[in-house]
Amino acid sequence: MHRIVKSLKLLVAITVIAFGLSFIVKAQIGQSALTGFVSNIGLLTGWTQGNLLLILNLLFIAGQWLLLKDRFKLIHAFQIGLTFAYSPIVDYFIYVLPLGRLEVGVFYGVRLAVLVLGVLIMAFGVSLMLTLDFVMMPYEGFAKVLADKLNKPFGSMRRVTDFVFMAGSVILIMSFSLPNTTLREGTVLFAILMGTFNNAMIPWLKASRWPTLFEH
Numbered sequence: 586m587h588r589i590v591k592s593l594k595l596l597v598a599i600t601v602i603a604f605g606l607s608f609i610v611k612a613q614i615g616q617s618a619l620t621g622f623v624s625n626i627g628l629l630t631g632w633t634q635g636n637l638l639l640i641l642n643l644l645f646i647a648g649q650w651l652l653l654k655d656r657f658k659l660i661h662a663f664q665i666g667l668t669f670a671y672s673p674i675v676d677y678f679i680y681v682l683p684l685g686r687l688e689v690g691v692f693y694g695v696r697l698a699v700l701v702l703g704v705l706i707m708a709f710g711v712s713l714m715l716t717l718d719f720v721m722m723p724y725e726g727f728a729k730v731l732a733d734k735l736n737k738p739f740g741s742m743r744r745v746t747d748f749v750f751m752a753g754s755v756i757l758i759m760s761f762s763l764p765n766t767t768l769r770e771g772t773v774l775f776a777i778l779m780g781t782f783n784n785a786m787i788p789w790l791k792a793s794r795w796p797t798l799f800e801h
Contacts, residue, residue: 601706
């Protein structure tokens with residue numbers, strides 16, 4: 586019962602994350618390293634962002650399994666369910682929900698405001714997920730397992746993996762002359778604001794009833 590409630594609250598968290606992501610994608614002035622890479626792959630293949638995230642997240646889970654081997658536990662396998670739930674929610678908010686089809690306008694100030702709003706919403710979802718202390722997203726989970734394996738700080742390893750995907754975006758953009766809407770000033774803003782918002786939200790959520798809500 587405890588894990589069922591945690592899973593339902595996790596579903597709320599990833600829905601908020603996906604909603605925020607849809608704003609960031611729509612702003613078209615930069616994304617996170619991972620989603621930006623996925624967007625560029627999508628431009629080349631025609632695949633949706635949700636489907637590509639599904640494939641990548643399953644690869645991240647497989648990577649954790651290869652690194653952990655016998656230490657791969659049920660809690661790690663929970664990421665599989667998380668992945669299959671997250672991907673269609675992402676596609677719904679980006680491609681189906683009417684709000685996702687609205688143009689934000691050509692004015693830079695509007696795009697900037699949409700990006701900041703998206704990061705704020707996404708950061709709230711991430712904070713909801715982190716304060717549950719239950720299951721991490723596969724990308725973060727892979728970075729953590731890799732950091733533990735190499736005896737490196739998680740933050741340092743996360744920056745390395747982000748750099749790999751940013752480099753991948755640069756290669757794709759330059760090789761195929763793709764429009765650069767993914768690796769721009771919004772990418773820097775995302776990195777700065779996400780941490781800032783999380784630092785403000787996580788202590789507040791930890792002190793709230795959210796972590797234990799409906800669990801007693």
